Amino acid sequence: MKMPPTALPSYYIGLMSGTSLDGVDAALVAIGPDSPPVLIATHAAPMPPPLHHLLLTLCHAERVSFAELAQAESAFCRLQADAVKALLDREGITAEHIHAIGSHGQTIEHAPSGHHGGPAYTLQLDNPSLLAELTGCTVVADFRRRDLAAGGQAAPLAPAFHQALFGRQEGEQLVLNLGGFANLTWLPSDIHISVIGFDTGPANVLLDTWFAKHHNGRFDHDGAWAASGQVDQALLNRLLSEPFFQQLPPRSTGRELFHLAWLEKQLTGHEMANDVQATLAELTAISVTQGIQQLPLSHNDITLMACGGGAHNTYLMARLATQLPNAVFKSSADFGWPEDWIEAGAFAWLAHQRLHGLPGNLPSVTGANGPRVLGGIYAS
Known part of the structure; x- marks a missing residue:
C-alpha cells in the first residue's frame, strides 16, 4: 500500500566541527513524523592544516583582527560546502532533495557566565548565507544563542x-x-x-x-x-x-x-x-x-x-x-548510529525542529527559562 505523502521522511544534512578541530562531519539523516531519525550516509572532510592552525590560534587569541575572522570563516564555510557536495555526489542526489542543512559552526569561545563581569556569550564561527549560496540548500544555523538569551548555558544541545x-x-x-x-x-x-x-x-x-x-x-x-x-x-x-x-x-x-x-x-x-x-x-x-x-x-x-x-x-x-x-x-x-556521527546527526535534527517550529533545547539540561525554537533560517 502506498503511504500518504505526510508519512514520507524528509532529508536533512547535519554539519558538525567540534572542539577537537579535526574536520567537518556531514551526516545525511532521514526524519519521519512518527519514527526516530535514521542515519543514511556520512562524509568526513579533514581539516586542512592551515585552517586548523588558524582556528586554534583564534580560540586562544587575546586579540583578533576582523581580517583573520573573515579569512577563517570563509575557509571554514567552503570546507563545509565541500563536505555537503561530496556527500550528495556520492549518494547521487541533488540539493533539491534536502529540506535543510543544520550547521553548528566552529566554536571559538564559549562563556555562558560571561568573562570578567561581562555579558554571557557563545561564539560559533559560521557564514550560513555563504553556505546556502554555495550548496543551493536552505541552511539553519546559530542554534546556541537563543537558549543563551533565555538564561541557559546554550550547551550541551x-x-x-x-x-x-x-x-x-x-x-x-x-x-x-x-x-x-x-x-x-x-x-x-x-x-x-x-x-x-x-x-x-x-x-x-x-x-x-x-x-x-x-x-x-x-x-x-x-x-x-x-x-x-x-x-x-x-x-x-x-x-x-x-x-x-x-x-x-x-x-x-x-x-x-x-x-x-x-x-x-x-x-x-x-x-x-x-x-x-x-x-x-x-x-x-x-x-x-x-x-x-x-x-x-x-x-x-x-x-x-x-x-x-x-x-x-x-x-x-x-x-x-x-x-x-x-x-x-x-x-x-x-x-544504527555509529559513534562518530551522533553529533552531526543532532544538527540535522535541530534543523528539522526549527523548520517545524519545535523546541530544540531541554531546559532541564541547559537551565533556560523554557523550551525555545533554536536557530535562524537562511533560504536557498
Missing part, C-alpha cells in the same frame, strides 16, 4: 537529540559523548522525569593537545602513549581541584578554560610526558564518574552508551570501565 534517538528504550540510559569535551546525558526510565545533561570536563581536547606537543600527529591512536605511562596522583589531584569539577549542573565548558596553558600551570617540570598523558585520561574517566554520581539514578547498575572520537580510545575506555565497574557499555552502532 545534543541531549535533546539523544532523547529523540534513545529515549524510547526500556530502563535508564546514559549517553556519554567523548569529543573535545565530555558531556553526559541521563535518559530516565520514567518519561515523566526530566532528562539531565551537562559537560563533565575535558576529553580529547587536552589529550590531543599534549600529544601534539610531543609527537608529530594530532591524537594518541588507541591511547597507546597514555597506556605507556603511569597516573601521577599528585598531578591528578591538582587538576581535579579546578572549581569547574565541583559545580552542579547545568554546566558547560570549553577551550577558554581547559587548554595547554591551564595544564602547564599544574606541572612541576619533573613529570614524564607519557605519565601526564596517562593522568589526563584518568582525569576524563574520573570526572565522568563524578558526573554520573551526581545523577539521581534509581540503582547502581547502569547502561552507558559512549560516542564521539574518544569512544575509539582503547585506553580511555578501559579506564572508564575500571572507574565504573557496574556499568554495561553499549555501542550506539547497535541502534
Whole structure:
C-alpha cells in the first residue's frame, strides 16, 4: 500500500566541527513524523592544516583582527560546502532533495557566565548565507544563542537529540559523548522525569593537545602513549581541584578554560610526558564518574552508551570501565548510529525542529527559562 505523502521522511544534512578541530562531519539523516531519525550516509572532510592552525590560534587569541575572522570563516564555510557536495555526489542526489542543512559552526569561545563581569556569550564561527549560496540548500544555523538569551548555558544541545534517538528504550540510559569535551546525558526510565545533561570536563581536547606537543600527529591512536605511562596522583589531584569539577549542573565548558596553558600551570617540570598523558585520561574517566554520581539514578547498575572520537580510545575506555565497574557499555552502532556521527546527526535534527517550529533545547539540561525554537533560517 502506498503511504500518504505526510508519512514520507524528509532529508536533512547535519554539519558538525567540534572542539577537537579535526574536520567537518556531514551526516545525511532521514526524519519521519512518527519514527526516530535514521542515519543514511556520512562524509568526513579533514581539516586542512592551515585552517586548523588558524582556528586554534583564534580560540586562544587575546586579540583578533576582523581580517583573520573573515579569512577563517570563509575557509571554514567552503570546507563545509565541500563536505555537503561530496556527500550528495556520492549518494547521487541533488540539493533539491534536502529540506535543510543544520550547521553548528566552529566554536571559538564559549562563556555562558560571561568573562570578567561581562555579558554571557557563545561564539560559533559560521557564514550560513555563504553556505546556502554555495550548496543551493536552505541552511539553519546559530542554534546556541537563543537558549543563551533565555538564561541557559546554550550547551550541551545534543541531549535533546539523544532523547529523540534513545529515549524510547526500556530502563535508564546514559549517553556519554567523548569529543573535545565530555558531556553526559541521563535518559530516565520514567518519561515523566526530566532528562539531565551537562559537560563533565575535558576529553580529547587536552589529550590531543599534549600529544601534539610531543609527537608529530594530532591524537594518541588507541591511547597507546597514555597506556605507556603511569597516573601521577599528585598531578591528578591538582587538576581535579579546578572549581569547574565541583559545580552542579547545568554546566558547560570549553577551550577558554581547559587548554595547554591551564595544564602547564599544574606541572612541576619533573613529570614524564607519557605519565601526564596517562593522568589526563584518568582525569576524563574520573570526572565522568563524578558526573554520573551526581545523577539521581534509581540503582547502581547502569547502561552507558559512549560516542564521539574518544569512544575509539582503547585506553580511555578501559579506564572508564575500571572507574565504573557496574556499568554495561553499549555501542550506539547497535541502534544504527555509529559513534562518530551522533553529533552531526543532532544538527540535522535541530534543523528539522526549527523548520517545524519545535523546541530544540531541554531546559532541564541547559537551565533556560523554557523550551525555545533554536536557530535562524537562511533560504536557498
